[in-house]
Amino acid sequence: MIFKLLFTATTAVALCFAASANADEIKAEVIHQWTSAAESAGVKVLAQKFTELGGSWVDNAISGGPNARATAVNRVVGGNPPAAMLFNTGAQFIELQENELLRDLTETATADNWQEKMPQALLNSGTVDGKIWALPISGNGANWFWFNKPILDKIGVSTPKTWDEVFAALDKAKAAGLIPFAPSGEPRWERLMFNAVVLGVAGRETYDAVIYKRDAAAVRGDKFKAAVKVFEKLKDYADAGSPGRSWPDSTNLVISGKALMTQGGTWLNGAFAAAGKSAGSDYECAIIGADQGMIISGDVFLFPEPADDAMAKAQDLLLKTFTDIPTQTAFAVANGTIPILKGADTSKLNSCIAQASHYFSDAKLATAGDQMMFPPAVVGAVEDAITRFWSKGGLTADQFIEAYANGLSAS
Amino acid sequence: MFATSPSNSRLQATLTLVPVAFVVLSVYVGGVLWAAGISFTRSSMLPNYRFAGFTQYINLFSNARWHVSLTNMALFAVIFIPVTLFIGYSLAAMINRGVRGENALRTIYLYPFAMSFIVTGLVWRWLFDPNYGIADVARKLGFENASFDWIVNADTAIFTIIFAAVWHSSGLVMVVLLAGLRGVDDDLWKAIRIEGIPAWKAHLYIIVPSIGASITTALVLMCLTVVRLFDVVVAMTGGGPGIATDVPAKFIIDHMFERQQVGLASAAATTLLLLVLLVSVPLLYLKNRRKGAVE
Numbered sequence: 011m012i013f014k015l016l017f018t019a020t021t022a023v024a025l026c027f028a029a030s031a032n033a034d035e036i037k038a039e040v041i042h043q044w045t046s047a048a049e050s051a052g053v054k055v056l057a058q059k060f061t062e063l064g065g066s067w068v069d070n071a072i073s074g075g076p077n078a079r080a081t082a083v084n085r086v087v088g089g090n091p092p093a094a095m096l097f098n099t100g101a102q103f104i105e106l107q108e109n110e111l112l113r114d115l116t117e118t119a120t121a122d123n124w125q126e127k128m129p130q131a132l133l134n135s136g137t138v139d140g141k142i143w144a145l146p147i148s149g150n151g152a153n154w155f156w157f158n159k160p161i162l163d164k165i166g167v168s169t170p171k172t173w174d175e176v177f178a179a180l181d182k183a184k185a186a187g188l189i190p191f192a193p194s195g196e197p198r199w200e201r202l203m204f205n206a207v208v209l210g211v212a213g214r215e216t217y218d219a220v221i222y223k224r225d226a227a228a229v230r231g232d233k234f235k236a237a238v239k240v241f242e243k244l245k246d247y248a249d250a251g252s253p254g255r256s257w258p259d260s261t262n263l264v265i266s267g268k269a270l271m272t273q274g275g276t277w278l279n280g281a282f283a284a285a286g287k288s289a290g291s292d293y294e295c296a297i298i299g300a301d302q303g304m305i306i307s308g309d310v311f312l313f314p315e316p317a318d319d320a321m322a323k324a325q326d327l328l329l330k331t332f333t334d335i336p337t338q339t340a341f342a343v344a345n346g347t348i349p350i351l352k353g354a355d356t357s358k359l360n361s362c363i364a365q366a367s368h369y370f371s372d373a374k375l376a377t378a379g380d381q382m383m384f385p386p387a388v389v390g391a392v393e394d395a396i397t398r399f400w401s402k403g404g405l406t407a408d409q410f411i412e413a414y415a416n417g418l419s420a421s
Numbered sequence: 422m423f424a425t426s427p428s429n430s431r432l433q434a435t436l437t438l439v440p441v442a443f444v445v446l447s448v449y450v451g452g453v454l455w456a457a458g459i460s461f462t463r464s465s466m467l468p469n470y471r472f473a474g475f476t477q478y479i480n481l482f483s484n485a486r487w488h489v490s491l492t493n494m495a496l497f498a499v500i501f502i503p504v505t506l507f508i509g510y511s512l513a514a515m516i517n518r519g520v521r522g523e524n525a526l527r528t529i530y531l532y533p534f535a536m537s538f539i540v541t542g543l544v545w546r547w548l549f550d551p552n553y554g555i556a557d558v559a560r561k562l563g564f565e566n567a568s569f570d571w572i573v574n575a576d577t578a579i580f581t582i583i584f585a586a587v588w589h590s591s592g593l594v595m596v597v598l599l600a601g602l603r604g605v606d607d608d609l610w611k612a613i614r615i616e617g618i619p620a621w622k623a624h625l626y627i628i629v630p631s632i633g634a635s636i637t638t639a640l641v642l643m644c645l646t647v648v649r650l651f652d653v654v655v656a657m658t659g660g661g662p663g664i665a666t667d668v669p670a671k672f673i674i675d676h677m678f679e680r681q682q683v684g685l686a687s688a689a690a691t692t693l694l695l696l697v698l699l700v701s702v703p704l705l706y707l708k709n710r711r712k713g714a715v716e
Contacts, residue, residue: 386465
């Protein structure tokens, strides 16, 4: 009896030692929404570098941006923060920063000279009162349209550059018995698509007035209405199965040759690459109305106020990993996004990312996405209006314009 | 080991309940009251205490999505409850006659309930897909123009959700009502047969009133489903097309997290609570009055 008791006690103590043996491992839990094939490949690149530098990457991938962010916020507020969490470039982090839940990155930024390394626009959107709170990790162009090249060749058109050419191509695809347009049917992608149409049709001036100044008069103007009309016409070409469909599924329809066109950001490059397709021969990309420019969006990593020294050390190591130029470039290539660090090796980029990269670095050709400029409440309100307009049996064009204008003042 | 005099065991019972009561009162009731309080503030992502009066409620009731949510919940209740009750009762009545393989049948009918609402929603979303679901099967069978696009049409999408929910819950209602039917006296069945009353009349006027307790149980369970409807909507249509299948629970969750509008979401949650109380309190009052009258 005594022997059993002693034996149990010794085993228990021994196990405790075993557990504490790993106490000085630098563990970092990262919450993000990169769950598609290409995105996971990108995460692997980052995790590998982190491990090389001596850390242990604890991956917490949650499908769906809003879900991942909700989880991260709950964890931070609940007192058990992750080491890093993925948010979009823009105003999503502001309230966390106001409530002093984020770690100030200014020190690391100055020491590592981020001003020289990163595009000004991305850094600025994460800066409040001169202090930096968000680390840009990727840049994207949001207003691209993607075409299946073999189908383009079959129906005898070149890559469309204007909306008239697009509609002509869609008509030919429909006549050939293919799905002309396979958009993603989730509200946030419908919003992305709408912004692409507005920039291309209504023009840079109107777009900037709406996005930067939330100008309701611009929304009610003629140029915006013209964009709404084009969006309405595009609605008729969307296939019946699109509502609620995710972007990987919609991209698959184009990849597998069932549909001619889809809309999405530069991250679709990753989806095509993961399926073994190459730009120029299997697929083409274009901004419709490209002279008006490209809509930038991006992702940033936020670092919660560290719970203890171990987490602070882990975060330092993460910062080092994410700002390492070769790592960031390899991550971007795997992910299908634009490498954002200056001095990145751009020789391996395919034609689509190279084009996007060129727009990205030119201030005259790049403008912000609505998510970068609107607070989340406004994003939600206009998203509701857009998805109601896009769905069969929803709002009329005039009702939609009113709803959008009202949504700009949501809070 | 412990003395078990009557007062002592009462004390033990009370002590056992104290932690539960504490948790219920502080967490549940306290949480509800706190949420109601937050609905009067300007909270966005994180709760703050900047008083805002009834602003959130005004915003709520001028929000088109909220109107659609309430309408959908009402429509859901009005269709889901009677249809599920009818199907559940019919299945229970048929099984109660003592068919062969009763256990197997009961298991089969109860199977959908064993699936989570998420799986149910996903399965039916694929089946109702206009390109690859039931419509496609019909087309392959030779019906060239078969199309079933209810799920992608704003006017009819809610009915596909009701269908999936009915499929999911009929088994449970069947089991609950079967238990009630089993409690019906054999003599009653004999009397019905002797009197020669047609089956449907017998069920409607004699059997159903006598299993009132089971029906109430089934009704309560279904009402819970109606108010809590969230996962099947998320899995089946994501609230779409557009906002056509939005429901109050989804409205609240969306606005609380992604939209960073905790104040508005709390106002919606408090309104939902008030609606439930509006319906349930009079019913409880009636039930107690009737009980009192009988005693």
